[in-house]
Amino acid sequence: MRADYLFTSESVSEGHPDKVSDQISDAIVDLFLSKDPQARVACETLTTTQKVVIAGEIRGEGIMDTEGNWAPGVEQEIEDTVRGVVRDIGYEQDGFHWKTLDFQNNLHPQSAHIAQGVDAGESKDEGAGDQGIMFGFACDETPDLMPATLYYSHKILERMAADRHSGKAPFLEPDTKSQVTLRFRDGKPAAATAIVVSTQHAPGYDEGAKEAELHNYVKGVIADVIPRELLTNETVYHINPTGSFEIGGPDGDAGLTGRKIIVDTYGGAAPHGGGAFSGKDPTKVDRSAAYVTRYLAKNVVAAGLARRCTIQIAYAIGVSQPLSLYVDTHGTGTVADEKLEAAIAKVAADRLGGLTPRGIREGLSLNKPIYRKTAAYGHFGRTASGDDFPWEKTDLVDALKAAAA
Structure with missing residues (x-):
């Protein structure tokens, strides 16, 4: 890199x-x-x-x-x-x-x-719901081991939504977008060079004192979310750069399931296999295998075995065993990537029952109604709590260290 x-x-x-x-x-x-x-x-x-x-x-x-x-x-x-x-x-x-x-x-x-x-039968295990390639990724740029640019983009919008729902920012309407540009030095976030927020708003908040109120509010959210050391006098803010944004949501533009897969995953910092997640039960490896590869990559970084880790896995429809497992630590690994591949395969077999669709579903307890919460502000970099976001746990650290030793 x-x-x-x-x-x-x-x-x-x-x-x-x-x-x-x-x-x-x-x-x-x-x-x-x-x-x-x-x-x-x-x-x-x-x-x-x-x-x-x-x-x-x-x-x-x-x-x-x-x-x-x-x-x-x-x-x-x-x-x-x-x-x-x-x-x-x-x-x-x-x-x-x-x-x-x-x-x-x-x-x-x-x-x-x-x-x-x-479906599983007498002579075969449950097969993958479709063919495809899935990627998981983690890096040490944020506490949740996510790319910093996406992490802060999500956090800005989460905060604005919370303020809208609580009544703290009654001039906000539901449709909002954010974009964060960071300068990296020596591979680490060093400065925010540009931040874009476009938010749907109540009538009248596109001119005069009300527009200034909206802009000041958004800048305040940004200052609370993004670390102070990343914001400088040279940071450029684009807040509602087109002017008015009263008509939004599905009335302003049609929406479809699965059109924000980069927002859902890693913000472009890692590859994406192409399959969307939302609307699919966990037999669809588009979803479940993307979750397990994130789980494994996050544990690799949490274990200190790499600062960045990308994992790819591939399946054929109706076939239970994955066709391939690939690991790339982008030159940041403390052990060879091929050794890490073997360690990941061993830990997955021991702790999840393997990387078959059934092993992933049962190992991560995915056959539960836990998915609506995933559908906004990213499927990854979230807090594992109870049944929610089990792929965000870092409970494989010791096993991976031992297997990679």
Whole structure:
């Protein structure tokens, strides 16, 4: 890696139209997993002016039979769940209101051909829900072992959303974006050169004293979130650079599930295999394998075995064992990368039951309704608590140190 450079990452708030879609899709996953922990879900969501459409394929006891007939009451639960997500985000606008929007449900039974490849049988273990490559990453730039540019982009928006919900910043509306550019020296964050925040706002906050109030508020959030030593007299602030931002959310731009995968992962600081996470049950390795590779990479860095770690894993649909495991510590490792690969494989086998879809799901306890919380402000760099974000734990440190010795 270069020692001195500029790098930028962006984040979007829970009210961004694509994130509204992600949260709806994951709320449906949670609803179905709460009914059947073995449910199969692939739920896509479209949001636009006064409309939410969901589509995809599902299977599960107490949800829908193979002929496409809903279990009693489930259709209403789905609609109530969708409206509840929109309400919780805070959309009560003429162009997008949780109570009056038009809702369409186009979910249907899972393909029998997909099911036969994924389900376990007498002669085979549960197979991967699709082919694909997944990446996990960790670095020592922040306490949560995440890239600093993305970490601070998320934190700015989380703080603004909390202030909006509490009433501290009543002029804010749900749709917001942030972007942080940092200068790195010797591979470490040294200065914030540019910070962008575009936030939907109440009428009148685009001129005069009210505009100044909004700008000062945003700068105050930035000063609270970003370490003081990174902010200098040369830091450039772009706050609502286009001027007015009253029309936002799905009324301003249509949203789709899975369009913010770089925001969801590492802000461009690491590769992404291409598959989205939200709306998918954990048999889909797009999701579960991305979680386990983050888990392993984070533990490698937490163990002091590297300052940066990228892990890739690959699967074929219907096949349980991964096709490959690749580790790159970017020249920061304290042991050879190939030795670390062997250590990771051993620890995964001992602690998770392997890197098969079943091993990952059971080892990380992923068959639980824990996914809606992941769908805004990143799937990684979050606090593991109870059942939530188990892939953020650092409980493999000692095992990895021993296996890599």
